[in-house]
Amino acid sequence: MKIGVFDSGLGGLVVTKAFINALPEYDYVYYGDTEHLPYGEKTSGQILSYTIEAIKFLISQNCGLIIIACNTATSIALRYLQQRFIPSFAPDVKVLGVVIPTVEEALLDNAQKVGVVATNATVRSHIYEQELHKIKPDLEVREIAAPELVPFIEADNFVEAKKSAIEYAKKFEDVDSLILGCTHYPLLKEYFREALPKVRIISQDELMGAKLADYLRRHIEIDICLSRNRDYKFLVSNWNEHYQKVAAMLFPGIPVREK
Numbered sequence: 001m002k003i004g005v006f007d008s009g010l011g012g013l014v015v016t017k018a019f020i021n022a023l024p025e026y027d028y029v030y031y032g033d034t035e036h037l038p039y040g041e042k043t044s045g046q047i048l049s050y051t052i053e054a055i056k057f058l059i060s061q062n063c064g065l066i067i068i069a070c071n072t073a074t075s076i077a078l079r080y081l082q083q084r085f086i087p088s089f090a091p092d093v094k095v096l097g098v099v100i101p102t103v104e105e106a107l108l109d110n111a112q113k114v115g116v117v118a119t120n121a122t123v124r125s126h127i128y129e130q131e132l133h134k135i136k137p138d139l140e141v142r143e144i145a146a147p148e149l150v151p152f153i154e155a156d157n158f159v160e161a162k163k164s165a166i167e168y169a170k171k172f173e174d175v176d177s178l179i180l181g182c183t184h185y186p187l188l189k190e191y192f193r194e195a196l197p198k199v200r201i202i203s204q205d206e207l208m209g210a211k212l213a214d215y216l217r218r219h220i221e222i223d224i225c226l227s228r229n230r231d232y233k234f235l236v237s238n239w240n241e242h243y244q245k246v247a248a249m250l251f252p253g254i255p256v257r258e259k
């Protein structure tokens with residue numbers, strides 16, 4: 001069985017790259033639901049139904065471990081998938097998200113005041129605030145939605161994305177740590193770091209590889225079911241040239257295909 005990675009778009013490619021860097025020997029299927037992005041602007045019902053369809057698709061691609069590399073889909077759909085959908089539809093499949101590993105990372109450095117920048121839907125769910133407070137109830141948390149960033153990134157408009165990221169960064173000058181709570185934002189992490197030199201910027205591309213490696217070490221029963229042929233497959237629901245360009249930068253020579 002393969003490792004499936006799902007996101008609405010480019011964020012999943014960034015996380016897949018982190019996984020392949022840390023664990024190159026496994027087989028991966030990335031699926032980007034580019035037809036429906038940005039997920040951050042959709043209703044919870046839409047996000048849930050797109051995510052269920054994506055998970056079914058990855059299961060049909062023989063994925064036995066699926067990582068929802070999308071904070072928006074994790075915040076709206078992960079609990080339902082783990083508690084209701086997967087146990088009846090595919091009990092042998094394991095589905096994980098990106099929020100808990102990020103929260104663990106954010107709390108490593110004795111953080112007192114944590115900022116979260118994320119999509120509208122993620123902020124509306126307050127998943128970061130809730131999960132951070134479960135571990136550290138007196139933590140100060142400020143969540144702010146940045147709905148322009150994903151559309152700028154997907155449109156390859158990094159001039160506007162940079163301006164906008166710098167404006168958002170100004171709202172976090174007083175925090176000690178800032179979670180980039182959307183897997184598209186690692187593509188903007190240097191702008192946040194430049195704008196906030198004293199703030200610890202938590203970027204999911206820098207932590208998810210080690211988190212997956214750690215998970216597989218602790219779950220031998222899953223690890224032994226995973227195939228290791230260095231077979232990497234990249235699929236999207238709606239192909240465009242920009243995708244091929246970004247994918248070619250991250251994974252030279254590997255095509256992105258429409259599913």
Ligand code: DGL
Binds near residue numbers: 070119
């Ligand atoms: N990359 C997704 C996330 O982490 C969001 C992108 C979108 O809005 O589609 O939240």
